[in-house]
Amino acid sequence: MMRFRLMNDFSYLIYQKDFSEKGNDRYFLYDIDKFQEVTAKDLLNIDKTIITHDYWLIANSIYKEASALPKRVIDVVLLAKINIGIKASTSSDQPWDISNTIKPLFKDECDFDNYTQMYYRRIELSEETYMFFSHKLAEFTEQALDKAKILGEFDRFISLEVPLFNALVLSACKGIRIDNATLRKHKEQLEFDYYRELKRFAEKHNVFYQVPNEGEIREKLSGLGYETAGYSLDFLMEFIHSKEEYTDDLISLQKIYKSYRIFSSISLSQKRIYPIVETHWTSTARIYQKSPSLQNISKKYRNIFIADNGLQLSYVDYDQFxxxxxxxxxxxxxxxxxxxxxxxxxxxxxxxxxxxxxxxxxxxxxxxxxxxxxxxxxxxxxxxxxxxxxxxxxxxxxxxxxxxxxxxxxxxxxxxxxxxxxxxxxxxxxxxxxxxxxxxxxxxxxVIQGTATYIFKEALLELCNHKEVEVLIPMHDAVLFQHPATFKPQEAVKVFQDKMTDILDGKVQGKASIEPFYAG
The missing domain is CATH 1.10.150.20 (5' to 3' exonuclease, C-terminal subdomain)
Structure with missing residues (x-):
């Protein structure tokens, strides 16, 4: 486990992303009163833990230029999210965003606003402004780590969340190989399937020819006699019996629609997919891949994913988790x-x-x-x-x-x-x-889902650390990974089972199995 004695254990990375993807990204490091511009390759030689914000935005650029990522990175947005410990709001403005965590540390908010303008390349970059922000980033980091210790979140954050975050970000930067012929076939089929299902749903339930929004769904459910007050839409859809088959049909339509949208976002010329990974997506700390949201692809279309040359795909899943x-x-x-x-x-x-x-x-x-x-x-x-x-x-x-x-x-x-x-x-x-x-x-x-996520993450981290395993797509309680023929997938099953058994102090024996990832 990483133990930090002083804030001198850190280097602070502030960057300016080249949104045109032409390789003109800029990187700045603040380290013990020294502020300097560096290259992506310089970051690989940093032995200290690197602190930054919104790492997802720049990680792929670093990987493209340096063919690797820094050894250890802490994203203060992830740390703040864990400390705050509430569900995300429905707005785009979240309490763990730097505008709500670091901005209050500035005496003059204009200094923070100038930084964000430079960060998004709206105005010319000033190293003095970037250096000032790096000091505030260091100040917030110290406060956030102290808070994590007080809350009892520090040990888990350092021993599990940080290394898993780094492993999954690296995996996302390497990308997942896809079969273009299968992609083309599914794109064509999904367009047909979606509009056929939409027509069937609209005519059967006497609604408009569109995927209904939350308000429309609640109105329909109320009309069917559901008590919707005090229930989330997900709960109503998943756990309440479907009257007139409305929710069953809606779930089916939504699944096809999600797959349709995901496949529409993937170019036929792509050889690999590079998702953005969120390792603490929900308050229960679930992992989520987005842009595209791979976990939402229906099983019947998952065979677009193929192993890299010389490797095989396997999928391990917890049973009755x-x-x-x-x-x-x-x-x-x-x-x-x-x-x-x-x-x-x-x-x-x-x-x-x-x-x-x-x-x-x-x-x-x-x-x-x-x-x-x-x-x-x-x-x-x-x-x-x-x-x-x-x-x-x-x-x-x-x-x-x-x-x-x-x-x-x-x-x-x-x-x-x-x-x-x-x-x-x-x-x-x-x-x-x-x-x-x-x-x-x-x-x-x-308590239940959060404990499930903790067990799953511990098992996932052990797989990530296995020299023959490359984790590709983590699901809710399962993971797709690739490996050479010399690796026996039952070894992954044993990791899953043993982690669950050990973490739950042997009160139950963990159960897992190798399952098909694709259902054609």
Missing amino acids: EVGIMAAISGDDKMKGIYESSDAYLELAKAVFSDKGLRGKAKILFLSYTYGMSLDNILSSVSSLSGNQKAAKAYFSEFSTYEKWKAGVYTEYESKGLVSTIKGNLLHRTGSGELTQKEKRTCVNH
Whole structure:
């Protein structure tokens, strides 16, 4: 683990991006009262940890010029995001942006504004202005690291988040190879599939010929009798039974639309894709690749990705990940028994619907319960699916220990104003008073999903450090990677299983498997 004794352990990088991509990027380093312009290759020889902001914008330029990246980089935007510990707002202005973290350190805001104008090449660069900003960057870094220590976030940030961030940024800069013939085929097919699905959806549900926005979706759901107040749209779409098949059809349309948009953004002349990686995209610290958002590509179109010459692709995935985590952290023996001896969702499908084919619906019911949906709403969903309400009530009533654990999470969130995963990643409450139903769902979800992300990241970092493995696309609880034939994919499975088992103190045994990445 990196330990910082003094701020002298750092060098501060301030850059000016050449948005024309002609290689005219400029780099400046501030180090122990010395401020100087350097080259991309100079950055590779820096032994200290480099501090910067919005590293995603310049990393690819450094890699193009130097064929490598600096050894260790800390992005203060990532650090601020972890410290602040709240969900992103719906606006483009986020509390961890430098305009909200570093700008307040300037006595005269015009000095910060001048820097941003130069940063975006709107006015001529002044080294004096850049040097002044570097001092404020150093000042903020010291404050942010001290805050991380106070919050208990420092160790995780340094030992896990920073090295994984550097590994995944490097992977994104190297790019992912794609098959152009398959890309062309999918582009043509997706355009046809999208407009066919859009027409079918509009005519079936009597709506406009367009993908509906959130307001239109909520209006439609209200008209169908849904109680939408206090529920996020994602929760309504994922966990509430689909009336008149509206949400099922909408999810299908949205998946095709996302794939259609992603493929439309990829040029047929491209040989590789270079996504932007966000290693702390959500408050639960999920990893996300954007521009393009590769994780949103439907399985049937994923065969555009191919391994580099001499290598093979493999995809390792956790099995019943959330169920195992819930069993371990709640101590519920019933849930643990289900996780260890069977498929929890299949067992519920048999018990309630007498139909193994409804495993997908059973999974939705199970997760809706665990994330806080009321038993009345669950039983209503069971009834609408012609299931056995009595059997469902008996099934869920057995998780008494899990219910007590959830109540404890609610109490902690309300009394302390924050809740933690098994290892840091605090979620700070923005409201007050008695918890709303939405807040109850949010805090339980944070503990479970945040713990899942922590386990996944630890496993992912170990894979990144394996000399024969190149991580390509991290998903929610799975990862696509490439490797030589000498590497056995079951080694990755063992890494996933052992990390989960160890982090959860052996309360459950981790389960993972090699799965198909593409479903043609």
